[in-house]
Each structure stands twice: as C-alpha cells, then as structure tokens.
Amino acid sequence: MSDITEARLHELMEKAAAAAPAQPVTLEQKAGAFYKAFLDEARLDTLGAAPIGPELSAIRAAKDRQDIAELMGRNNTDFYATIFSLGTDVDLKDTSRYAVYATQGGLGLPDRDYYLEPTFASQKAAFQTYIAKLLALVGWAEPETNAAAVVAFETRVADASWTRAQQRDVEGTYNPQTQSELAVLAPDFAWQRFLLGADLNGVDRLVVSEKSAFPRIAAIYESTPLKVLQAWEAFTVADNAAFYLAKPFSEARFQFRDKVLSGQSEEQVRWKLAIRAVGGGDCTGDRVDCFGNMGFGLGQLYTAQYFPPSSKIKIEELVTNIKAAMRARLERLDWMSPATKAKALKKLDTYQIKVGYPDHPPAYSTLVIRADDLVGDVRRSGEADWRFYTSRLHGPVDRTDWSMTPQTNDAYNGSLRDIVFPAGILQPPLFDPAADPAVNYGAIGAVIGHELTHGFDDEGRKLDAAGQLHDWWSKADSDAFEARAKSLGTQYSSYEPVPGAHINRDLTMGENIADLGGINVALEAYHRSLNGPAPVIDGFNGDQRVLLGWAQAWRGKAREDYIRKQVISDPHSPRAFRVIGPTRNVDAWYAAFGVKPGDSYYLPPDQRVRIW
Structure with a gap:
C-alpha cells in the first residue's frame, strides 16, 4: 500500500471513528467502530487471552482426532x-x-x-x-x-x-x-x-x-x-489472533513474524496497523488477511472520496491502447502457427477489464460490528465472508466479482478472464493523470501489459478463451514457448539478490514472463499513441521516459531477511530484478541508453529472449 493511499485511509478512518455510535448501522459507522476497537489498546490489554476463550475451550474439550478435524473446519473461516x-x-x-x-x-x-x-x-x-x-x-x-x-x-x-x-x-x-x-x-x-x-x-x-x-x-x-494436535490448534489460533489481542500477544507476533522473519526493526504505528486490520494490505503479510476484515467496505469509502470518474475514463482509454498493442504483437509473432495464434487472439478478446472499484461490492448490512469486541468483529467478519463465498456454490459464476479490494493491488484471474486495476494503485508512481504520457505508459501501462501477458504465461496459456483448463496449443508451438521460457528462466536463476539466495526460476517464471511482456507492450502502445515524433522532455526521449517510468515504479528498499523470505516464498522477483531482468531483453533499452558490449547486464542480440 502506498504512503498516499495510507494517508487517505487514515483521514477516512479517523473521521469515521469519531462519528461511530455504540451500535453502528451504516457502512462508514461500522468501519469506524472496527478501527476504534483496534486502537483501544487499553481495553485489549485488560482482556488477555479471553477473546479467544471460546476457541481454546473447544480445543481443550476435544476428545479425539475427529473432534479436532471438525474444529479445523470451523477455524478455516477466521483463524485459519x-x-x-x-x-x-x-x-x-x-x-x-x-x-x-x-x-x-x-x-x-x-x-x-x-x-x-x-x-x-x-x-x-x-x-x-x-x-x-x-x-x-x-x-x-x-x-x-x-x-x-x-x-x-x-x-x-x-x-x-x-x-x-x-x-x-x-x-x-x-x-x-x-x-x-x-x-x-x-x-x-x-x-x-x-x-x-x-x-x-x-x-x-x-x-x-x-x-x-x-x-x-x-x-x-x-x-x-491428540495432545500435540490440541497444542498445535491452540497455538495456531493464538498466532492468527495475536494481531488483535493484548500487547504481550501482538508484541510476540511482531518480534517473530516481522523482526526475525523480515528484519523489520520496529513496529508500525498503531493507526497503520488499524487500517490494515480494517481494510487489508498488499497481501505480503504472513497471516493477516490481505482483504482485511471490511476490505470492500473501506474500498467503497475510499473510491467515493478519492477516485473521480475522470480517472476511470483515462485508465480505460489506456487499457484499450495497451490491449490493441498486445493484439498487434500477437499478430506479428514469428514462432507461433496461424491456428494457435487465432486462438490466442480470441482469448485476448474475451478479457474483461475492471477499473477502480466494483459496481456491486459485497454488502455489510447484516454484519455486526462493536467497538468493544475486536476479536468478535474479526470472527463475525470471517464468518460473513465464508457465508458469502460458499453461497456462490449454489448459483452461476458472476464475472462482475472482484478478486481484491479497491484500495489494494492489481491482479489477473485466468478462469474469469478478467484483469482488475483497483483505485488504490491508480496514483503515483504508477499513474498520474497529469503526468507525461510516456511515464504513465512505462508505469501503469506496463503493469496493464503485465496482467494481459499473464493470460499467456506458463500457467495462463493452459487456460483457453473460456477460462477452462484445456490444451489449445499445437505441440510445435508449445515446444517453441517452452524453449523461450527456459532461456528466460536460466537468466533469472543466475541472479543473486542477497548472498547465497538465487532467484527461483520455476517459482517466478510466470511473473518474469509477464514483466517482459508488460514492458514490450507498453513501449509499443506508447509509439502507437503518438501523432508524430515523440517529444524530448528534460533531455530524455520517449523510449527513455517509458523505461524510466517502469524503473521508478519499482524503486524501494528491503532488508536482507525480507529478501531471503521473498526469494523462497514469493512468485515475484525482488524489485531490482523486476527492472533489470526484463529490460536487458528489450532491444529498445539498448538503443535508448546506448548500452554496449562490456556494460553491466548487456546481452548479445541472439541471447535476448523474445516471447510476447
């Protein structure tokens, strides 16, 4: 979550909390009450482990493994x-x-x-x-x-x-x-x-x-x-609830999950954690639900305040241009047969792009939120979410569903053939409606291209135009794709972000393919958008600004322990290699910056990977 989004959510939540009554009714009141409950550390500290007493009592009362299995099913909805x-x-x-x-x-x-x-x-x-x-x-x-x-x-x-x-x-x-x-x-x-x-x-x-x-x-x-299974169940409930419990629990959780595993030196201020509890984060945490407990509710408040219709229109225009560039690149592929290419183009045409916020977000009208019952709020929120998701089993698929909240990250859903760009990411450094178009193409444009490419990465290519698991490739085309993907994987496995930790080529393959496709599509879309030569701004030509837009979108700092954890468990390459990895395979990068043999990351033309 960006600092801008976080500051805006802070303002929204402070206002909502100040107006929240003892028995909240409206969406804003419920979000405010949840936020207020999380901030009330004094009350939480008086409760100790009591809020998870029902779960602990049930675990202690279990007579056999069958009882534990039922408890596991029950705890699947909230404390996992x-x-x-x-x-x-x-x-x-x-x-x-x-x-x-x-x-x-x-x-x-x-x-x-x-x-x-x-x-x-x-x-x-x-x-x-x-x-x-x-x-x-x-x-x-x-x-x-x-x-x-x-x-x-x-x-x-x-x-x-x-x-x-x-x-x-x-x-x-x-x-x-x-x-x-x-x-x-x-x-x-x-x-x-x-x-x-x-x-x-x-x-x-x-x-x-x-x-x-x-x-x-x-x-x-x-x-x-049985006693070991009971201890495991008790610990796991406490671990997943610790974020919402008294200081000894939350401090122990921070010391291990954030400090030991990620190298974080100090805990975030309480209001930032409260926003995460209500609305979720960027899905990089360990056990705190990336959707939060009222993620779509907070998203409704956020988009109503901070995402004007004009921004949605501008992004939709950009998406149309990126999609047209992707189509042009597919049509020009020299390694894919006409028959498979026709199916790929048909699949591209089925993509549904969702921008900003859902038209029909989940309702919170029946959700009971109390400012004096934080863990109860978490429990009821988890149960409500589970009822919503299991209720879908009785009806047809709704392609208007969103797979993330409006204030968080973008995503591609292969089975629904949809790509979602929530309001929360449609701001600097990824998007600025007043910015130079080249920079927007290099940042949000390449991200859009990245998500489009996911439909054709090593996993996405196995789903057809209906989103179904079905092999629609000829063997020759499949072999050609695999050879190119293998070459890209060889490059990435040579990268060592921190000593002794190399990027896992198999784990990151899909994201690496999507990054390479994204920047190539963004460059093409930018060129197609021009009515004449690209302008030179501050001494930088168009291609340079597109590529710089991509690079600055991934700027960031991370501790070594965090990067080690990321290399083991995250399908995305570390930030620096999301820039280095794809651009050294892009011919335009060499021309834009005069990269020549002997320079860092130079690749001879015959070693540059070209997939999409």
Whole structure:
C-alpha cells in the first residue's frame, strides 16, 4: 500500500471513528467502530487471552482426532487453524460454476524450506520459542515441551508438502474428488467432520490441489498424539489472533513474524496497523488477511472520496491502447502457427477489464460490528465472508466479482478472464493523470501489459478463451514457448539478490514472463499513441521516459531477511530484478541508453529472449 493511499485511509478512518455510535448501522459507522476497537489498546490489554476463550475451550474439550478435524473446519473461516485449507473459486474445467478447492496447509513458517533447509535453522529455533511464548500466554500446560512437539509435527507436514513451484502446476493441481473418493485417497483424516465444521457437509465434490501430499499429511495427522494436535490448534489460533489481542500477544507476533522473519526493526504505528486490520494490505503479510476484515467496505469509502470518474475514463482509454498493442504483437509473432495464434487472439478478446472499484461490492448490512469486541468483529467478519463465498456454490459464476479490494493491488484471474486495476494503485508512481504520457505508459501501462501477458504465461496459456483448463496449443508451438521460457528462466536463476539466495526460476517464471511482456507492450502502445515524433522532455526521449517510468515504479528498499523470505516464498522477483531482468531483453533499452558490449547486464542480440 502506498504512503498516499495510507494517508487517505487514515483521514477516512479517523473521521469515521469519531462519528461511530455504540451500535453502528451504516457502512462508514461500522468501519469506524472496527478501527476504534483496534486502537483501544487499553481495553485489549485488560482482556488477555479471553477473546479467544471460546476457541481454546473447544480445543481443550476435544476428545479425539475427529473432534479436532471438525474444529479445523470451523477455524478455516477466521483463524485459519487447519492442516487442509478450504476455499471457493471458479471451476477450471467448467467455468460456469464454482467449486470448493482444498489445499495443503498447516505450516506456521513462510515456506517448507524453513523447516528442511539448514540455512533457516535460526528462524526455526526462534519459531519454537515463539510457539512456547504464545502457549504460555494462553495458559497451555508445558509450553516448552508442547512447542517442541508442534515444531516436530509441522516439520513432518512440511516434508510431505509440495513446493511452491510444484503448486504453480495448473494441471497437476486440478484433481476433483467426491467425499468418498477423498476418504479413499486420504483415509486417515475425518473429512466428513472437517466439512461439517466448515458448513460444507452438503458438498460432495472438492478439487484437491496437492493430491500426492494429502494422504501423507493425513497419515501424519493420524499418527500424532491428540495432545500435540490440541497444542498445535491452540497455538495456531493464538498466532492468527495475536494481531488483535493484548500487547504481550501482538508484541510476540511482531518480534517473530516481522523482526526475525523480515528484519523489520520496529513496529508500525498503531493507526497503520488499524487500517490494515480494517481494510487489508498488499497481501505480503504472513497471516493477516490481505482483504482485511471490511476490505470492500473501506474500498467503497475510499473510491467515493478519492477516485473521480475522470480517472476511470483515462485508465480505460489506456487499457484499450495497451490491449490493441498486445493484439498487434500477437499478430506479428514469428514462432507461433496461424491456428494457435487465432486462438490466442480470441482469448485476448474475451478479457474483461475492471477499473477502480466494483459496481456491486459485497454488502455489510447484516454484519455486526462493536467497538468493544475486536476479536468478535474479526470472527463475525470471517464468518460473513465464508457465508458469502460458499453461497456462490449454489448459483452461476458472476464475472462482475472482484478478486481484491479497491484500495489494494492489481491482479489477473485466468478462469474469469478478467484483469482488475483497483483505485488504490491508480496514483503515483504508477499513474498520474497529469503526468507525461510516456511515464504513465512505462508505469501503469506496463503493469496493464503485465496482467494481459499473464493470460499467456506458463500457467495462463493452459487456460483457453473460456477460462477452462484445456490444451489449445499445437505441440510445435508449445515446444517453441517452452524453449523461450527456459532461456528466460536460466537468466533469472543466475541472479543473486542477497548472498547465497538465487532467484527461483520455476517459482517466478510466470511473473518474469509477464514483466517482459508488460514492458514490450507498453513501449509499443506508447509509439502507437503518438501523432508524430515523440517529444524530448528534460533531455530524455520517449523510449527513455517509458523505461524510466517502469524503473521508478519499482524503486524501494528491503532488508536482507525480507529478501531471503521473498526469494523462497514469493512468485515475484525482488524489485531490482523486476527492472533489470526484463529490460536487458528489450532491444529498445539498448538503443535508448546506448548500452554496449562490456556494460553491466548487456546481452548479445541472439541471447535476448523474445516471447510476447
């Protein structure tokens, strides 16, 4: 989230909180009451662990693993304490309906490598200390002994889990199963009780993502003593609720999750955390929901105040130009056959672009928010969201749905064939309606091109014009694409953002392809927008300003610990390499800045990767 967006949200929330009554009714009042509840640290400190007392009591009362499985299903909606995660999304083999997706879970560290690689031994040890601290804070018996058992349990789960690169296999992660088939696949887990807890007992079909991992994780669950599963469940609830609890909880969470794992030296001021709690952030946090607890509600307030219709019109014009440039580039491809190219163009034509804010955001009219019950607000918000998403299972797919809130980041949704550009990113450094068009093309234009290219990256290309999982490529065209992607991956795997940590070519492949496509499309769209030669401004020609717009959009600072975590777990390359990686494959970069043999990052023409 940018500083500009954050400052605007701060102003909105302070005003809303000041006007929030004891029993809020309007959207603004509810958002203000939630914000006020988070800021009331004095009250939270008097409550200790009491707000999560219902969850802890239920965990203590569990008599067997079947009871724990049901609790995991129940906690899937708010505190995410489950070894198998549930969600709903468009069915990739039938995009007219929604499906329930089940994925591996159960890990409190950012990635399986944190458990299995010696490089992260200190973080793993700190994790055990953190577990013991939270268990002690909730009054759990033998916190140190149980913490060691929880880490041992999660280490076994990590070993059974798929890597993040494996999880990017859009075909390998589509495995429909009925409940009876799932019981045969992974018989050591009480699936019926789990789905009952998640209020999905009437659902008979789930799409399993990591099929080979499920039986292994279920077997680990069955072989783990009940008291260890109870300790794990108690810790995981406390961990995910700590952000909303008394100072000892939130401070312990900060010391481990932000300081140890990301190198953050001090915690953000409370009002910034409150905004994150209400409206979400940029989805880079560990366990705080990137949608916040009232994300779409806060988005409505934000767009009403700060996103004029004129900005929406200007962005829609830019999108039209970028899409036309993408079409022209597809038509000129020399490595793709006419038949496959025709299907690619048809797919491009189905893209739906959403700008600014949703026309029909989720309603909060029935959501109860109280300024004196923060964790209750979180619980009720999570339950309301889950009811909304599971209610979609009974109707057709709504292509007007948004996959993120208006105040956060852009995204591409392959099954819906939509690209969303929320109001929150449509400001400097990505977009300024008064700025030089070349800079806008290099920044937001390249981001638009990036999202369009996702439909044709190593994952997106496997979905057809209907958004369905279907191989529409000839073998020769597929081989040609894979060869180019492999060459790009070889380049990225040579980059070492911090000592000993190279970019994972397989994990970042889709984003790297999209970055390369984005800047190429932006340059072409800028040229097509000109009525004559590009102007020279402050001594910089048009191509230079487009490329500088891309570079300055990704300026930023990050601590080494954060970058190490990013390299392991984030499908995006670190910021510097989102600039270096694609531009050295763009001929215009060499001409614009006079880059020649012997210069840093120079690539001979025959080694420059050209895909889209």
